[in-house]
Amino acid sequence: xxxxxxxxxxxxxxxxxxxxxxxxxxxxxxxxxxxxxxxxxxxxxxxxxxxxxxxxxxxxxxxxxxxxxxxxxxxxxxxxxxxxxxxxxxxxxxxxxxxxxxxxxxxxxxxxxxxxxxxxxxxxxxxxxxxxxxxxxxxxxxxxxxxxxxxxxxxxxxxxxxxxxxxxxxxxxxxxxxxxxxxxxxxxxxxxxxxxxxxxxxxxxxxxxxxxxxxxxxxxxxxxxxxxxxxxxxxxxxxxxxxxxxxxxxxxxxxxxxxxxxxxxxxxxxxxxxxxxxxxxxxxxxxxxxxxxxxxxxxxxxxxxxxxxxxxxxxxxxxxxxxxxxxxxxxxxxxxxxxxxxxxxxxxxxxxxxxxxxxxxxxxxxxxxxxxxxxxxxxxxxxxxxxx
Amino acid sequence: xxxxxxxxxxxxxxxxxxxxxxxxxxxxxxxxxxxxxxxxxxxxxxxxxxxxxxxxxxxxxxxxxxxxxxxxxxxxxxxxxxxxxxxxxxxxxxxxxxxxxxxxxxxxxxxxxxxxxxxxxxxxxxxxxxxxxxxxxxxxxxxxxxxxxxxxxxxxxxxxxxxxxxxxxxxxxxxxxxxxxxxxxxxxxxxxxxxxxxxxxxxxxxxxxxxxxxxxxxxxxxxxxxxxxxxxxxxxxxxxxxxxxxxxxxxxxxxxxxxxxxxxxxxxxxxxxxxxxxxxxxxxxxxxxxxxxxxxxxxxxxxxxxxxxxxxxxxx
Amino acid sequence: xxxxxxxxxxxxxxxxxxxxxxxxxxxxxxxxxxxxxxxxxxxxxxxxxxxxxxxxxxxxxxxxxxxxxxxxxxxxxxxxxxxxxxxxxxxxxxxxxxxxxxxxxxxxxxxxxxxxxxxxxxxxxxxxxxxxxxxxxxxxxxxxxxxxxxxxxxxxxxxxxxxxxxxxxxxxxxxxxxxxxxxxxxxxxxxxxxxxxxxxxxxxxxxxxxxxxxxxxxxxxxxxxxxxxxxxxxxxxxxxxxxxxxxxxxxxxxxxxxxxxxxxxxxxxxxxxxxxxxxxxxxxxxxxxx
Numbered sequence: 001x002x003x004x005x006x007x008x009x010x011x012x013x014x015x016x017x018x019x020x021x022x023x024x025x026x027x028x029x030x031x032x033x034x035x036x037x038x039x040x041x042x043x044x045x046x047x048x049x050x051x052x053x054x055x056x057x058x059x060x061x062x063x064x065x066x067x068x069x070x071x072x073x074x075x076x077x078x079x080x081x082x083x084x085x086x087x088x089x090x091x092x093x094x095x096x097x098x099x100x101x102x103x104x105x106x107x108x109x110x111x112x113x114x115x116x117x118x119x120x121x122x123x124x125x126x127x128x129x130x131x132x133x134x135x136x137x138x139x140x141x142x143x144x145x146x147x148x149x150x151x152x153x154x155x156x157x158x159x160x161x162x163x164x165x166x167x168x169x170x171x172x173x174x175x176x177x178x179x180x181x182x183x184x185x186x187x188x189x190x191x192x193x194x195x196x197x198x199x200x201x202x203x204x205x206x207x208x209x210x211x212x213x214x215x216x217x218x219x220x221x222x223x224x225x226x227x228x229x230x231x232x233x234x235x236x237x238x239x240x241x242x243x244x245x246x247x248x249x250x251x252x253x254x255x256x257x258x259x260x261x262x263x264x265x266x267x268x269x270x271x272x273x274x275x276x277x278x279x280x281x282x283x284x285x286x287x288x289x290x291x292x293x294x295x296x297x298x299x300x301x302x303x304x305x306x307x308x309x310x311x312x313x314x315x316x317x318x319x320x321x322x323x324x325x326x327x328x329x330x331x332x333x334x335x336x337x338x339x340x341x342x343x344x345x346x347x348x349x350x351x352x353x354x355x356x357x358x359x360x361x362x363x364x365x366x367x368x369x370x371x372x373x374x375x376x377x378x379x380x381x382x383x384x385x386x387x388x
Numbered sequence: 389x390x391x392x393x394x395x396x397x398x399x400x401x402x403x404x405x406x407x408x409x410x411x412x413x414x415x416x417x418x419x420x421x422x423x424x425x426x427x428x429x430x431x432x433x434x435x436x437x438x439x440x441x442x443x444x445x446x447x448x449x450x451x452x453x454x455x456x457x458x459x460x461x462x463x464x465x466x467x468x469x470x471x472x473x474x475x476x477x478x479x480x481x482x483x484x485x486x487x488x489x490x491x492x493x494x495x496x497x498x499x500x501x502x503x504x505x506x507x508x509x510x511x512x513x514x515x516x517x518x519x520x521x522x523x524x525x526x527x528x529x530x531x532x533x534x535x536x537x538x539x540x541x542x543x544x545x546x547x548x549x550x551x552x553x554x555x556x557x558x559x560x561x562x563x564x565x566x567x568x569x570x571x572x573x574x575x576x577x578x579x580x581x582x583x584x585x586x587x588x589x590x591x592x593x594x595x596x597x598x599x600x601x602x603x604x605x606x607x608x609x610x611x612x613x614x615x616x617x618x619x620x621x622x623x624x625x626x627x628x629x630x631x632x633x634x635x636x637x638x639x640x641x642x643x644x645x646x647x648x649x650x651x652x653x654x655x656x657x658x659x660x661x662x663x664x665x666x667x668x669x670x671x672x673x674x675x676x677x678x679x680x681x682x683x684x685x686x687x688x689x690x691x692x693x694x695x696x697x698x699x700x701x702x703x704x
Numbered sequence: 705x706x707x708x709x710x711x712x713x714x715x716x717x718x719x720x721x722x723x724x725x726x727x728x729x730x731x732x733x734x735x736x737x738x739x740x741x742x743x744x745x746x747x748x749x750x751x752x753x754x755x756x757x758x759x760x761x762x763x764x765x766x767x768x769x770x771x772x773x774x775x776x777x778x779x780x781x782x783x784x785x786x787x788x789x790x791x792x793x794x795x796x797x798x799x800x801x802x803x804x805x806x807x808x809x810x811x812x813x814x815x816x817x818x819x820x821x822x823x824x825x826x827x828x829x830x831x832x833x834x835x836x837x838x839x840x841x842x843x844x845x846x847x848x849x850x851x852x853x854x855x856x857x858x859x860x861x862x863x864x865x866x867x868x869x870x871x872x873x874x875x876x877x878x879x880x881x882x883x884x885x886x887x888x889x890x891x892x893x894x895x896x897x898x899x900x901x902x903x904x905x906x907x908x909x910x911x912x913x914x915x916x917x918x919x920x921x922x923x924x925x926x927x928x929x930x931x932x933x934x935x936x937x938x939x940x941x942x943x944x945x946x947x948x949x950x951x952x953x954x955x956x957x958x959x960x961x962x963x964x965x966x967x968x969x970x971x972x973x974x975x976x977x978x979x980x981x982x983x984x985x986x987x988x989x990x991x992x993x994x
Binding site: 441447494497498500501502504505506508509510512513516632636639640643644647673674675676677679680681682683684686687688 | 729735783786787790792793794795796797798800801802803804805806807808809811812925929932933935936937940970973974976977980981
């Protein structure tokens, strides 16, 4: 046969092969959509590992049905996320969608959750407005405003009045900048300048130089997890700590995933976040030990805890509704209150967002490794970014 | 002689069959309507690139500029002015055409590498602009809340995606045949002359710059249509429509399928997207490795031979 | 002044990374988009050697160069050679495929986190001159080191090109491979060596740059754009062209982000666009060059 006929039949054959997934009814399906490739792949890795750990620890049957975890890579492209979510809902008939490493991915999928009445558990994305995009969205990660206002509350009480903010130029960064600034001004502080760093930035040098020239008491930083180490190095290289400028920020810059590799330069950096691997509780110690064992010594970070707690919320809701779906499942997720490896937390029934403690931590060396040691706790911080 | 030339432009027997199958596909395979939609949109995008790359020899690594521009204008139009999809499609296409006309000035001079970089730079600049004007575009969160009206006033965009897929395939069909008409016309012949040897084309009196500008504008419009389709069928537009990955992916797709015959874009889109989907569900993290391997093998073995498994054993 | 210094350091680093690409494109007319992958290999080699085997930093640098050069030589012989005759688009496809494979492999073997380099103590410091004056110059020792190494390499390359026999063979092969072969020059050997050296330089650049630019599996794709910019603006027919282009771009990028942070990323792209529109062949091309 001719080449073209071959191509046509091959295409048809492959379509047929991939058609029709088994429609098993007696399963509780969780569609986990994560960025497994691309710049945020480490987020996907952590969350998947945490989800599987939860399943391993709590069995794969819930509410009388067998749990099936379907993991998909969305390459951090929102239209792909949306399509995958649509396919999961329509073809695989998942009971719940979960994951969502970035804000645009969650926002894009919101209409699907609403239209199909499928609960959507956000385990990573951190912009306030996400939970408002659909009444079916629950969040178990955190929001940048929670971490930022906590830092803006702590800083003025600790000798930091003049600050320059440096954030990555995208949703969460702008959120962090705005809420930090507003709260700091409220507390009598001053934000001398607000710098935004382009997302694809290979070199922090000019921005840091500018900060240095402005001579603030401290620099408040938010960059997504990967860039924290580069920033830290350059901070030290520019002699900014010697010039008396403190480095403060949200915990993303001292991400537990890469903290150990940062070396001496990270010691003493103060951050605010909802989770530290060294959090001193029995629940956390158990979680960390099990996680490291199952993943060749990989340290769980705040992404992992978002995934772990997300699975908890899903499992408990499934138990309560005997493997249900839709509005009933959603109702069972709202208002859950429990002890997570991060500390106590609950899902606010009104906003469907997470309320938890925010800790102020300092990087210290413990047993030869670097950890974010918590030294102050702001209890039950709600997300200040809600407009509704 | 004339007969041979006419032969290439006649519609072959299998073409109506393929297109009929394509139009029916969302109804024959309802569970795959969504990926069919995606394939159709990418195929349209690839065909538009073929117009400039395959038929006119303009190397462009920034074709996503037009995809993105069409997407955002269509999305903004639907959100603020009128939610009708067909009007939005026209608006998206027209605005991309305008952008293409403006940009065509940049691709006229220089070597292949120059054009590569200029087009790339354009796409990146648009990316940054879209990011900066986040009041209008929603910035990196993307433009949300685009609710489309029903197509032709009757067919609502459904969750299954069948209406979207049919809509996209219909648009693809129309624009594909438009493109076909263009490349098999005397205009198209001059384009190929310019592609093959610009100096000689100039010598025989072909107004090279004018031709290139026109084809670039048309291709921009088609890409804009693809972008509008994307925004309309997915209900939002986000920054990554301008990203380097989009332009690079579409170039890959076109080259996989084969430049210079319009079906290359369509075939490439089908193969690439399906492979991506299948491999990705097997290994969500490392599918790029297998994709890379496929590309390397494809080039080494040769596209013709790859699609004819019966020639693998034979040594040329 | 510090900004100028930083810009120069950044530019020199870009140059070392991109010079291999420029020469390969000029010499073999081969668009190698996997060049970034070689840089990444050099970077990872250094990190692994330093972290797992405690090899000192200074020793890692030449090792990174040699290691990547060897890899380049092997790949050239086996995979790249049949590609020379293929059309440019196929070369693009091929090299992107290689880049994808490299990215995924590194992700698989080492993991997707950012790799962090621990510099030796003597490179960590900073010297300040003329503080509080408009001519304040703060020089990070590491950046000084980068500038020094790259300057030495540039001089070395220029010397090899102009004063050695290999250099003249190379220049002859670039100008006209057929005639060069006809004159008895083993063009294939020249190609192989040049490719190896170019890749080695990329590897060295990756090792040097890991500290400044960060190192993770997506490195090749992230920075490919910058390399291409350097080659496009600098032209492929000399070494000084890309050098000046890289310096220009480095300084413009750094200065732009400092003085007009709102437009940070724009500056580089707009500058490149403007230059290419004004001089489509690149800024520094010999008359009658490719």
